[in-house]
Amino acid sequence: MAKRYEKVSEDLRRRIESGQYAPGDRLPPETTLVTEYKVSLPTLRQALGALQGEGLIEKRHGRGNFVRKQRQRAERSNLRHQWEKDRARTDLKERSTTGATERDTGLTIAQLAFNAEYERVEASDTLAAALDVEPGTAVLKRTYRTRSVDEDEPLNVARSYIPYALAEQNPDLLDEAQEPWPGGTMNQLHTVGIEVDRVEEVVTARPPTSDEVDELGLVPGVAVMDVRKTLYDISGKIVEVADVVLPGDRYAVKCVTPLERW
Helix, strand or coil, X not given: CCCHHHHHHHHHHHHHHHCCCCCCCECCCHHHHHHHHCCCHHHHHHHHHHHHHCCCEEEECCCEEXXXXXXXXXXXXXXXHHHHHHHXXXXXXXXXXXXXXXXXXXXXXXXXXXXXXXXXXXXXXXXXXXXXXXXXXXXXXXXXXXXXXXXXXXXEEEEEEEEHHHHCCCHHHHCHHHCCCCCHXXXXXXXXXXXXXXXEEEEEXXXXXXXXXHHHCCCCCCCEEEEEEEEEECCCCEEEEEEEEEECCCEEEECCCCCCXX
C-alpha cells in the first residue's frame, strides 16, 4: 500500500508531466499544498523531497519549489573517435562546421559556450604511470568545459594531459586562445606528425564530490561517470590521457562494436 507522501508525490509528478506545472513554474506554497492534500507538513516535504531527488523540482531558498527545466541530454558513442580521425586531415572549413560535442548533443556551435584553461604541470606518480613517462615530466594540462547557452552548468568537465615536449612542437598547441580547435585533439596531434592508432576508454561510476555537485548542478542521488581515455599513436606510444566527468542525469554512453563478416 502506497504511503501518504507517495500518493502526494505521484499526483504532483502527474501534474508536472502533463504540463499543468511547466518547467520554471513555481509550485503552490507548501501551506497551500498541505491543505489541498490534507497531510502534515513533514509528509508534504517528504513528497517534495522525492520529486527533488528525481530531478523534477528544485527548492530555491526563500522562494519556494520550482519545476526544473529539462537538462540538455547527450549521448557519447565510441564511434566518435573514428569520426574525429576521419576529419583530422580535412580542410579548416570542414573542421569548423561542427565538433564532437555538437555531434553528441545535436546542438550547433552557436548553441554552445566553450571554455578552455591550459597550464604546465609536472606529472605526479599516478599521471606519469598513465602517460608512461617519468614522474616530474612536464605535461600540458588542458581543462575543458562546454555548456548549452541556455544553461549555467557545463555538460561535462574534461581534463586532458599531453606530454609538454610533444605539444610544444607546435606553439599554437600551447595557446588556450586557439580553442575551440577545429578538428579537436586528433587534428592537433596531426599538426605535430602524430596519427592516432588506438583509443582506449574505461568508464566507471561513483558519487560526485561536493565541488562536482555545485559545478554540474547535480540533484541529490545523481552519480557521475568517469571516462579515462588513452590515445596511442601508430608506434604504440601514449600521446594523450584524458579524464572526462559525465553527469549521470544527462549522459548516455553508447558502445558500438562493428563485427567482421564471415
